[in-house]
Amino acid sequence: MWMAPDLPVLGSDQRERSDAARNRRKVLEAAGRLFECHGAANVSMDAIAAEAGVGKGTLFRRFGDRASLARSVLEAHERELQEGLIRGPAPLGPGAPPAERLAAFGRAYLAFLERHSDLILAAEFGSPGLRLVSPPYAFYRTHVTLLLLQAGAAEAADYLADVLLAPLSAATFRYHRDVRGLSVDELGRRYEDLCRRIVG
Amino acid sequence: MWMAPDLPVLGSDQRERSDAARNRRKVLEAAGRLFECHGAANVSMDAIAAEAGVGKGTLFRRFGDRASLARSVLEAHERELQEGLIRGPAPLGPGAPPAERLAAFGRAYLAFLERHSDLILAAEFGSPGLRLVSPPYAFYRTHVTLLLLQAGAAEAADYLADVLLAPLSAATFRYHRDVRGLSVDELGRRYEDLCRRIVG
DNA sequence: CACGCAAACGGACCGTGGTCCAGTTCCACT
DNA sequence: AGTGGAACTGGACCACGGTCCGTTTGCGTG
Numbered sequence: 513m514w515m516a517p518d519l520p521v522l523g524s525d526q527r528e529r530s531d532a533a534r535n536r537r538k539v540l541e542a543a544g545r546l547f548e549c550h551g552a553a554n555v556s557m558d559a560i561a562a563e564a565g566v567g568k569g570t571l572f573r574r575f576g577d578r579a580s581l582a583r584s585v586l587e588a589h590e591r592e593l594q595e596g597l598i599r600g601p602a603p604l605g606p607g608a609p610p611a612e613r614l615a616a617f618g619r620a621y622l623a624f625l626e627r628h629s630d631l632i633l634a635a636e637f638g639s640p641g642l643r644l645v646s647p648p649y650a651f652y653r654t655h656v657t658l659l660l661l662q663a664g665a666a667e668a669a670d671y672l673a674d675v676l677l678a679p680l681s682a683a684t685f686r687y688h689r690d691v692r693g694l695s696v697d698e699l700g701r702r703y704e705d706l707c708r709r710i711v712g
Numbered sequence: 713m714w715m716a717p718d719l720p721v722l723g724s725d726q727r728e729r730s731d732a733a734r735n736r737r738k739v740l741e742a743a744g745r746l747f748e749c750h751g752a753a754n755v756s757m758d759a760i761a762a763e764a765g766v767g768k769g770t771l772f773r774r775f776g777d778r779a780s781l782a783r784s785v786l787e788a789h790e791r792e793l794q795e796g797l798i799r800g801p802a803p804l805g806p807g808a809p810p811a812e813r814l815a816a817f818g819r820a821y822l823a824f825l826e827r828h829s830d831l832i833l834a835a836e837f838g839s840p841g842l843r844l845v846s847p848p849y850a851f852y853r854t855h856v857t858l859l860l861l862q863a864g865a866a867e868a869a870d871y872l873a874d875v876l877l878a879p880l881s882a883a884t885f886r887y888h889r890d891v892r893g894l895s896v897d898e899l900g901r902r903y904e905d906l907c908r909r910i911v912g
Numbered sequence: 913c914a915c916g917c918a919a920a921c922g923g924a925c926c927g928t929g930g931t932c933c934a935g936t937t938c939c940a941c942t
Numbered sequence: 943a944g945t946g947g948a949a950c951t952g953g954a955c956c957a958c959g960g961t962c963c964g965t966t967t968g969c970g971t972g
Contacts, residue, residue, distance in 0.1 A: 569922045569923070570920075576960095638837070638838060640833060644883065668906075679878065683841030687844040705868055710910070729938060732938095768952070769931085770951055
């Protein structure tokens, strides 16, 4: 079950204190740097705190836990992708038939995974299924459900949305790519085929 | 990537030493008891060692790590299910049309999840995607792939097998049941519908 | 500018999973 | 029965994620 960590809450008219803002930036930069450089799984929280020049307490106060920090680092990239789905050019954005948009979404998300699956795995660490109750998932889920409805899969659209999102989990992607040896391109084709079968 | 933990290996003609065998039994019983009673997530390895009357080193020597121990506890149950798929009565076992057998498999696995999802989650803890490279998954995957081939989905059967197994992951099950509030029965119906769409 | 205090800070501390290795136990072979 | 040594044992030990709480800092108010 999704629980927002107990992070500092700012009342609607409060501003974040300047030292807090500065430290948040420092931490995000340090974490991004270290994750990028050593792989998200091989960076300890101590190391991030040290690199950021900040105490460990601060780190955890601002970000709750390791996974949550990774999610924060991921957020910017995620927004970019979501932007494309809403306002980007067809077939990713509006203006193409729903089946095509589904396939385009799949390809776009696969590309996203190719770049960021490491970070995503870190963001879900220790909570299998966290993905399924996270805000970004809710967004993609809504997107896919809408497209399924437009394609006429009225009855079970919500369940089918989860089915269509499953092959796009970071774990599944890594398995298909690293264990089964499928290229990102090949995965895109398979995904398109799956979409046809399901909305067909 | 699947890596068997570095457990004691017995040469083909070696017998396990009697004290080792006794300790293994004690640990499995203790773990089963504690997992059952307190929920798999709330039992520390120290507690299991204590309950079994065994040192911590022994615990880790025999079972590698926490997840691996949970897998061992799970194994017996898993074998039972697999038995049903191979030699059980139709439609679960042989003798029914493939689409029906797929649906029956789905229902059977959902029942399995209803009983054991806690333990399964513990068995996968810390390694998202471990499931996908584990021996039991390989078994189910083969089973589903075969049925898909029999149903005439030749081309992408292996990819589609993963798609059909995804809604049967413990994490997805818990999400559907606990967050979306779907009953096991309802999930069975949805799964059957999914099978029809995919093999149709 | 001085004051007060909520908010933020940071490092000592804790519990836990997992490792290590010195000592013990079992067993096959005399 | 005695013995050699491989296999097993167990608890001290370590690293890391996460918490706690006394101290410091920013900032609105008089």
